[in-house]
Amino acid sequence: MHPRTLDPRCSLSRMNIIPRLTTQSTLVALILAALASLTLNAHAAESSTCVPSGEWRLPGGAAVSAEAVLGAASAARVVLLGESHNEASHHRWQLQTLAALYRGNPKLSVGVEMFPRSLQPVLDDWTAGRLSESEFLQRTDWERTWGYDAEMYLPIFRFARDHGLPLRALNVDRTSVRAVATSGWQALDAALAVELGTPAPRYRNI
Numbered sequence: 792m793h794p795r796t797l798d799p800r801c802s803l804s805r806m807n808i809i810p811r812l813t814t815q816s817t818l819v820a821l822i823l824a825a826l827a828s829l830t831l832n833a834h835a836a837e838s839s840t841c842v843p844s845g846e847w848r849l850p851g852g853a854a855v856s857a858e859a860v861l862g863a864a865s866a867a868r869v870v871l872l873g874e875s876h877n878e879a880s881h882h883r884w885q886l887q888t889l890a891a892l893y894r895g896n897p898k899l900s901v902g903v904e905m906f907p908r909s910l911q912p913v914l915d916d917w918t919a920g921r922l923s924e925s926e927f928l929q930r931t932d933w934e935r936t937w938g939y940d941a942e943m944y945l946p947i948f949r950f951a952r953d954h955g956l957p958l959r960a961l962n963v964d965r966t967s968v969r970a971v972a973t974s975g976w977q978a979l980d981a982a983l984a985v986e987l988g989t990p991a992p993r994y995r996n997i
Contacts, residue, residue: 817864817865817867817868817869817870817892817896817898817899817900818868818869818870818899818900818901818902818959819870819872819889819892819899819900819901819902820869820870820871820872820901820902820903820904820961821872821874821885821901821902821903821904821947847859847860861888861891861892861895862895864888864892864895865892865895865896870892872884872885872888872889876939877939877940877943879940879943882943882944882946882947883946885947886946886947886950889901889947889950890950893950893954893956897954899956900956900957900958900959901947901951901956901957901958901959902958902959902960902961903958903959903960903961904961904962905936905937905944905962906931906936906937906960906961906962907936907960907962907963907964907965908960908961908962908963909960909964910930910931910936910960911959911960913927913930913931914931914957914958914959914960915957915958916930917948917952917958918951918952918955918956918957918958920952924945927948928941963983963987967979967980967983976989976990
C-alpha cells in the first residue's frame, strides 16, 4: 500500500530490505526510508483506510506475514527501518524489529543517521561500556546534533550495547550538508565526495 493512499491520521513506519551481497553481517540502519517495499502501521487508527495495527502490507496492498518479512530481512545485507522522528511508537517498533532480527542473526551492526561519522569514537566507547548515558549524550552533543527526545532512542542504544552490537555513525557533518544544500554536490570536499560516491537517482524519491 503506497503511503499516499493512506489517511493522513495514519502513523507509518517503514522497512526497506536490500538483498544480501557477500558479507555475513547485516546492517540495520535506523533511518527514514521512504523508498519502502514494506509498510507497517505503527499504531491503531480509526480510519478504514489505515493498515490495521500489527499488519504488514506490500506496496500493492497484499498482506504478508511477520515471519515472511523477518525471513526476508534476515537474508538481506542491509535493512532500513523507517520512522517519524518524534513518534515514540515508531521507536518501540524499531526496537522490537531489531530484537527479532538479532534472534535470527546476532552478527548485526546498527547504523544510526543522527550522528556524523566524526562521532564514531564516541559510539565505540558507548558500546564498549566506557560511557554512562549522561556522558554519551554529552559527548555526542545530543541536543545540538539531533535534538529529539533522547528517551525515545536510548532503548535502541542500550540494546546495541547490551548485546555487543556495533553502532555505526552514518551521517556527514553539518558543514557538508549545508554546502550541498546551497551549492550542490560539487561543493563537497573532493576526498569526501569520492568516499561518499555519486548519489543514486532514486534518492530524490525520499
